[in-house]
Amino acid sequence: MNIKELYQEIILEHGKNPRNLRKTDNFNKDAKGYNPLCGDHVHVYLKLNEQKKVEDASFEGSGCAISMASASIMTDLVKGKEENEVKEIIKDFLVMIKENPELKSKNLKEEEKTRLMCLSGVKQYPMRVKCATLSWHTLISAIDNTQEEINTERLD
Amino acid sequence: MNILSIKKEFPIFNNKVNNNDLVYLDSANSSQKPKAVIDRVNDFYTKEFSNVGRSVHYLAVAATNLYENTRSSIQKYINAKDKNEIVFTKGATEAINLVANTFGQKFLKEGDEILITELEHHSNYVPWHFLRKSKGIKIEFAEVNTDGEVTIESIKKKITSKTKLIGVTHLSNVTGAILPIKEITELAHSKGIAVLVDGCQGAPHLKLDMQDLGCDFYAISCHKMYGPTGLGILYAKKKWLEELPPYQGGGGMIKEVKKDGISYGDLPNKYEAGTMATAQVIAFDQSIKFLEKIGINNIIKHERELMEYGKEILRKNNSVKLVGNPKNKGAVLSFTIEGVHPHDIATILDEDGVAIRAGHHCCQILHEKLGIAASARASLGIYNTKEDLDKLNSSINNCKKIFNLK
Numbered sequence: 001m002n003i004k005e006l007y008q009e010i011i012l013e014h015g016k017n018p019r020n021l022r023k024t025d026n027f028n029k030d031a032k033g034y035n036p037l038c039g040d041h042v043h044v045y046l047k048l049n050e051q052k053k054v055e056d057a058s059f060e061g062s063g064c065a066i067s068m069a070s071a072s073i074m075t076d077l078v079k080g081k082e083e084n085e086v087k088e089i090i091k092d093f094l095v096m097i098k099e100n101p102e103l104k105s106k107n108l109k110e111e112e113k114t115r116l117m118c119l120s121g122v123k124q125y126p127m128r129v130k131c132a133t134l135s136w137h138t139l140i141s142a143i144d145n146t147q148e149e150i151n152t153e154r155l156d
Numbered sequence: 157m158n159i160l161s162i163k164k165e166f167p168i169f170n171n172k173v174n175n176n177d178l179v180y181l182d183s184a185n186s187s188q189k190p191k192a193v194i195d196r197v198n199d200f201y202t203k204e205f206s207n208v209g210r211s212v213h214y215l216a217v218a219a220t221n222l223y224e225n226t227r228s229s230i231q232k233y234i235n236a237k238d239k240n241e242i243v244f245t246k247g248a249t250e251a252i253n254l255v256a257n258t259f260g261q262k263f264l265k266e267g268d269e270i271l272i273t274e275l276e277h278h279s280n281y282v283p284w285h286f287l288r289k290s291k292g293i294k295i296e297f298a299e300v301n302t303d304g305e306v307t308i309e310s311i312k313k314k315i316t317s318k319t320k321l322i323g324v325t326h327l328s329n330v331t332g333a334i335l336p337i338k339e340i341t342e343l344a345h346s347k348g349i350a351v352l353v354d355g356c357q358g359a360p361h362l363k364l365d366m367q368d369l370g371c372d373f374y375a376i377s378c379h380k381m382y383g384p385t386g387l388g389i390l391y392a393k394k395k396w397l398e399e400l401p402p403y404q405g406g407g408g409m410i411k412e413v414k415k416d417g418i419s420y421g422d423l424p425n426k427y428e429a430g431t432m433a434t435a436q437v438i439a440f441d442q443s444i445k446f447l448e449k450i451g452i453n454n455i456i457k458h459e460r461e462l463m464e465y466g467k468e469i470l471r472k473n474n475s476v477k478l479v480g481n482p483k484n485k486g487a488v489l490s491f492t493i494e495g496v497h498p499h500d501i502a503t504i505l506d507e508d509g510v511a512i513r514a515g516h517h518c519c520q521i522l523h524e525k526l527g528i529a530a531s532a533r534a535s536l537g538i539y540n541t542k543e544d545l546d547k548l549n550s551s552i553n554n555c556k557k558i559f560n561l562k
Contacts, residue, residue, distance in 0.1 A: 003507040006503070012559060038499050039515065039520060039529050062529055063529075064498075066499075125503060128503060
């Protein structure tokens with residue numbers, strides 16, 4: 001594995017200029033996540049409309065290139081999708097990032113899959129998988145309104 | 157002193173990491189082990205194993221002698237007045253917990269103050285926090301300055317009539333600041349305050365003389381001293397060990413047990429309940445021998461030269477910023493690179509075989525104070541060379557290249 005496969009241009013670009021790094025006005029769902037190993041915090045905000053479609057998604061926080069890029073791409077992708085579709089995409093992503101060679105979700109367009117797959121290099125770096133998944137677990141918590149801060153050390 | 161021949165004593169360096177020679181710069185986290193220490197663990201289990209201090213058979217007597225022999229070696233190495241001032245623990249963390257727990261039980265009440273510093277590792281804060289919760293004591297923090305050091309003045313400022321104990325690190329695991337322990341102890345004792353020193357980073361790299369330092373408690377982590385894991389040492393002045401209650405109850409720490417009362421064993425058994433890390437204690441004698449063979453003055457000289465060299469090359473490297481700049485600094489080089497998170501730095505360096513640590517190094521209070529979420533840390537040991545630091549620098553340059561930095 002070449003380190004450049006992990007740090008692809010798209011990751012570096014999103015890491016440097018993260019999309020949606022802000023707080024959604026009038027958000028109606030949110031959750032916090034924390035990685036105690038590195039001290040990184042993330043706060044995810046969602047605005048769902050009456051049809052349970054994501055009108056806006058955003059995040060606040062700081063972290064490594066992997067975690068920032070992951071949150072950036074994630075918040076971009078879920079916009080315009082329905083809550084159930086988002087949940088299915090999260091599930092698909094979390095399996096892919098650990099073991100599956102590809103994404104299977106029908107709710108993702110090919111272009112969206114390609115964008116997400118740029119994070120797949122993380123698989124080779126088990127210590128860094130949590131960097132990529134923190135914002136996704138936090139998004140689940142926001143959708144489910146669990147009111148509990150996600151802690152990467154308490155996840156499987 | 158020939159560093160390369162010293163390095164040869166460490167079998168780990170025969171292995172490749174990601175097809176590269178290992179550049180190990182994580183000794184503040186845990187040091188590598190010389191062959192003599194590794195072999196001693198194996199030999200003890202192979203030829204000499206028995207539990208200590210209990211049975212009367214041949215192996216038990218021999219093992220007990222070996223175990224106590226390490227205690228004597230440590231006493232000599234740290235210049236403690238009495239052999240029984242050396243208590244074995246499972247680590248420096250347990251050593252500090254032992255003091256917090258027993259000292260807290262006997263001497264602390266609501267409103268009393270423990271003074272620590274903003275440099276402290278979590279293991280010299282959390283045990284005191286337990287007492288804050290259970291007894292309502294207060295914890296005060298002596299401030300760290302912009303150079304990442306804690307001065308005697310900043311400690312003096314936080315001492316009140318309620319201060320009962322001062323807990324300080326000997327050498328910061330982040331900024332490398334070496335604290336003036338002797339002065340702190342003199343100041344504290346003049347006001348009747350006890351002093352506990354977290355010696356995790358001090359013990360492997362500085363001259364240890366308990367009678368000269370004068371502190372009441374000194375916690376040591378053996379795995380950072382080229383020794384085995386699972387072993388720590390609490391040095392405590394005899395009067396404290398006699399006066400404080402036992403920490404854990406069980407076999408080995410008692411004198412007589414009856415239904416209506418129990419009397420505790422003599423020192424140091426009173427604090428060593430249960431079967432201890434026997435093989436580790438016996439192997440640690442080899443770590444002491446290893447350190448003595450090189451000589452602490454040679455170790456200090458070598459590590460200081462390396463630290464100064466590393467500091468210079470990192471200073472000259474654009475976009476690298478050193479964390480802290482203490483006047484009296486040990487062999488720790490923490491840094492940040494603007495635009496690259498420390499975890500990304502560590503992953504990229506690892507690809508080149510350069511092992512550093514990234515994160516808050518169990519010092520969140522300090523990182524918050526310095527206004528950074530995390531830092532990258534290269535920490536040195538006796539086996540490191542200038543070539544290692546050159547490799548660190550070229551790997552940092554590689555990292556900057558990947559992140560399109562100049």
